[in-house]
Amino acid sequence: MTDPNGPPRQELLGFASMSMNFSYCGNCGARTVIRIPEGDHLPRRICDNCGTIHYENPRIVVGCVAEHENQILICLRAIEPRRGYWTIPAGFLENGETLEQGAARECQEEALATVQIGSLLALVNITGAHQVHVFFRAGLAEPVYGVGIESLETKLVHAADIPWNDIAFPSTRFALERYLEDRAAGIDSYHSTELTRRL
Amino acid sequence: MTDPNGPPRQELLGFASMSMNFSYCGNCGARTVIRIPEGDHLPRRICDNCGTIHYENPRIVVGCVAEHENQILICLRAIEPRRGYWTIPAGFLENGETLEQGAARECQEEALATVQIGSLLALVNITGAHQVHVFFRAGLAEPVYGVGIESLETKLVHAADIPWNDIAFPSTRFALERYLEDRAAGIDSYHSTELTRRL
Numbered sequence: 001m002t003d004p005n006g007p008p009r010q011e012l013l014g015f016a017s018m019s020m021n022f023s024y025c026g027n028c029g030a031r032t033v034i035r036i037p038e039g040d041h042l043p044r045r046i047c048d049n050c051g052t053i054h055y056e057n058p059r060i061v062v063g064c065v066a067e068h069e070n071q072i073l074i075c076l077r078a079i080e081p082r083r084g085y086w087t088i089p090a091g092f093l094e095n096g097e098t099l100e101q102g103a104a105r106e107c108q109e110e111a112l113a114t115v116q117i118g119s120l121l122a123l124v125n126i127t128g129a130h131q132v133h134v135f136f137r138a139g140l141a142e143p144v145y146g147v148g149i150e151s152l153e154t155k156l157v158h159a160a161d162i163p164w165n166d167i168a169f170p171s172t173r174f175a176l177e178r179y180l181e182d183r184a185a186g187i188d189s190y191h192s193t194e195l196t197r198r199l
Numbered sequence: 200m201t202d203p204n205g206p207p208r209q210e211l212l213g214f215a216s217m218s219m220n221f222s223y224c225g226n227c228g229a230r231t232v233i234r235i236p237e238g239d240h241l242p243r244r245i246c247d248n249c250g251t252i253h254y255e256n257p258r259i260v261v262g263c264v265a266e267h268e269n270q271i272l273i274c275l276r277a278i279e280p281r282r283g284y285w286t287i288p289a290g291f292l293e294n295g296e297t298l299e300q301g302a303a304r305e306c307q308e309e310a311l312a313t314v315q316i317g318s319l320l321a322l323v324n325i326t327g328a329h330q331v332h333v334f335f336r337a338g339l340a341e342p343v344y345g346v347g348i349e350s351l352e353t354k355l356v357h358a359a360d361i362p363w364n365d366i367a368f369p370s371t372r373f374a375l376e377r378y379l380e381d382r383a384a385g386i387d388s389y390h391s392t393e394l395t396r397r398l
Contacts, residue, residue: 020225020253020254021225021226021251022225023225023226023227023228024223024224024225024226024227024228025223025225025228026219026220026221026222026223026224026225026253027220027222027223028222028223029222029223029224029228029229029230030228031228039348042293052220054219054225055291056294057258057259057291057292057293057294058259058292058293058294059256060256060257060259060331092254092256093256093257093331094241094256094257095255095256095257095329096326096327096329097324097326098324098326098393099322099324099331099391100324100391120319120322120389120391123298123319123333125297125298125299127295127296127297128295130294130295132259132292132298134322149238190319190389192298192299192319194297
């Protein structure tokens with residue numbers, strides 16, 4: 001069993017800003033400098049030894065609101081940030097997987113639940129954290145789930161029992177609220193917003 | 200004026216795979232090793248000198264199908280890959296901007312066009328290139344546009360005049376096809392697909 005506060009695994013960091021430090025060149029190990037490359041319009045970390053430009057771009061967090069018979073799957077976070085607060089399964093998209101595959105994998109990892117990913121629910125731009133959060137609707141065919149190593153507890157709850165005062169992140173709150181509004185209205189739309197900060 | 204074949208600007212690389220080389224640690228300059236960190240499930244580039252884990256995640260490309268009076272804005276690429284082929288304005292999302300802001304900026308850069316970004320058109324997972332392409336519908340209030348430094352030519356074309364045999368990328372072809380189908384059907388939906396390779 002892994003100490004959840006121990007290893008600096010990307011998932012275990014939750015949605016912490018994952019900006020890299022490029023003080024040294026990843027290609028040759030020389031010191032980098034910050035400069036706007038010729039033909040570019042933004043400052044970048046540049047290696048004058050080998051010419052490598054170290055671009056930094058937003059990362060994608062994928063997640064889902066997974067439902068079984070009107071109940072929604074939520075997870076109590078075992079890890080910082082926001083340990084002890086409730087969230088829906090979500091985490092960083094990995095190379096080689098689709099958005100939908102990533103969202104399903106996170107459900108498996110955090111709640112040991114196999115879900116069928118459905119329609120797009122929300123695109124949340126977290127500009128201050130250099131992240132885009134992508135949430136889907138999902139279905140849990142059977143009420144089979146468990147407690148993954150990133151969770152302290154997981155459960156299926158009716159809308160009336162969602163612990164709104166203890167939701168971990170504004171983006172997951174946004175996703176849950178839009179999900180319930182759409183469900184009540186019988187529609188299946190997607191929603192886009194910008195949240196400048198995570199917390 | 201910048202030589203479009205010159206500087207290794209990220210935009211100028213088009214949608215080339217931007218995977219970083221992390222042979223050396225960006226934080227301390229020491230050699231890295233490839234290993235699965237404790238508690239993780241994927242191999243990462245790790246620095247045993249300072250403990251930094253170099254995560255690599257998919258990058259986001261944003262673009263739009265911009266319309267003015269039934270005509271669509273397309274750009275002839277001045278840069279590799281696919282120099283001399285037609286595309287819609289698109290490029291890498293930058294830190295600090297929303298998906299919509301990034302799509303509008305690319306339109307400005309590549310076609311000197313100011314657009315109003317509308318609804319989501321397509322999510323294209325390019326798993327082999329570690330990219331997610333996000334396309335929006337957009338409106339061009341006036342037929343005012345020009346030739347940005349990444350373009351050889353730009354123009355507004357009717358659907359019948361789209362140069363299908365000379366489209367730069369499968370993802371832009373997918374976006375254009377879905378756009379026209381939806382427009383013909385009078386609907387405004389979004390589409391999701393996976394393309395394993397860019398070309």
